[in-house]
Amino acid sequence: KNQVEQSPQSLIILEGKNCTLQCNYTVSPFSNLRWYKQDTGRGPVSLTIMTFSENTKSNGRYTATLDADTKQSSLHITASQLSDSASYICVVSGNNDMRFGAGTRLTVKP
Amino acid sequence: NAGVTQTPKFQVLKTGQSMTLQCAQDMNHEYMSWYRQDPGMGLRLIHYSVGAGITDQGEVPNGYNVSRSTTEDFPLRLLSAAPSQTSVYFCASSYSTPGAMNTEAFFGQGTRLTVV
Numbered sequence: 001k002n003q004v005e006q007s008p009q010s011l012i013i014l015e016g017k018n019c020t021l022q023c024n025y026t027v028s029p030f031s032n033l034r035w036y037k038q039d040t041g042r043g044p045v046s047l048t049i050m051t052f053s054e055n056t057k058s059n060g061r062y063t064a065t066l067d068a069d070t071k072q073s074s075l076h077i078t079a080s081q082l083s084d085s086a087s088y089i090c091v092v093s094g095n096n097d098m099r100f101g102a103g104t105r106l107t108v109k110p
Numbered sequence: 111n112a113g114v115t116q117t118p119k120f121q122v123l124k125t126g127q128s129m130t131l132q133c134a135q136d137m138n139h140e141y142m143s144w145y146r147q148d149p150g151m152g153l154r155l156i157h158y159s160v161g162a163g164i165t166d167q168g169e170v171p172n173g174y175n176v177s178r179s180t181t182e183d184f185p186l187r188l189l190s191a192a193p194s195q196t197s198v199y200f201c202a203s204s205y206s207t208p209g210a211m212n213t214e215a216f217f218g219q220g221t222r223l224t225v226v
Contacts, residue, residue: 004152031209036217043114043200043217044153051211089152091215093208096160097168098215100145100152 003027004092006101014109017080021104023073023090034091035064035075038103044089047075080108112136116201116218123191123225131186131221133201139216141204142184143168144176146197147220153200159184160207191225198222 004025013019025033032051036044048057048064050073056065061078077084087103117132135142143158155168159178173195175187184203188195204215 032211032213034215041220043219045217046214049212049214095209096158096207097155098153098208100154102150102152 003099004090004101006088006090006104008104009102010105010107012107012109013080015080015082018076018078019080019106021075021077021088021090021106023075023092023101025071025073025090025092025099025101027092027094027099029094030068030071031093031095033064033066033073034093034098035062035073036089036091038087038089040086047088077106080106082108082110084108114201114203114216114218116199116221118221119219121221121223123188123223125191125193125225127191129188129191131188131199131201131223133184133186133218134182135184135201135203135216136182137203137205137216138181139203139205140181141207141213142178143202144174144184144186145200145202146170147200148197156186156199188223191223193225196223196225 007022034049035047038044050066052068063076066073089103090101114135140161144156145153157176159165199221201218206213
């Protein structure tokens, strides 16, 4: 059973609109949660990393939130751009490993 | 800024052939790892290393070997390729283990392997 679940699987939005991606996890113990952006044919690139004591972290137009009590995280993208088209991957770490969600495929259309 | 470098980018193998996927990092990171990415699934850990001379198995280690003779290099060897090993392989490195607070993990560009 995958310990990191992301929704939706895919999403299409118009350029300039906002969107929110969800991540639920059951990984225990919990150390940190990362959001990565993966362009087609490329490796994942880090957007944010949060520990259990952090509720929110921003990186430009990307804002991640974390609720360690409900084991949920979200990634909010503001004023989307065509270059935001990519897969967004939620990664949860315990001790030595990283557990990956299957990702949300975002398509931004003009 | 080289970061994590993987070679080759693409490879086609015949069933039963062996090959080595190369991974090198220039950030003096202790922790390195290999993952495979299959459609509809999250990346899965194959092997990892917490430092030179130390390796351990991940979630899906069967059919793969690794070694870590230097801090910089972490090659992945396919012993006898099978069609089930068709996948995209990613190498990653970080200063410390992924569970350490605020440890940034960097990924290579990936190797797309097809076994026919």
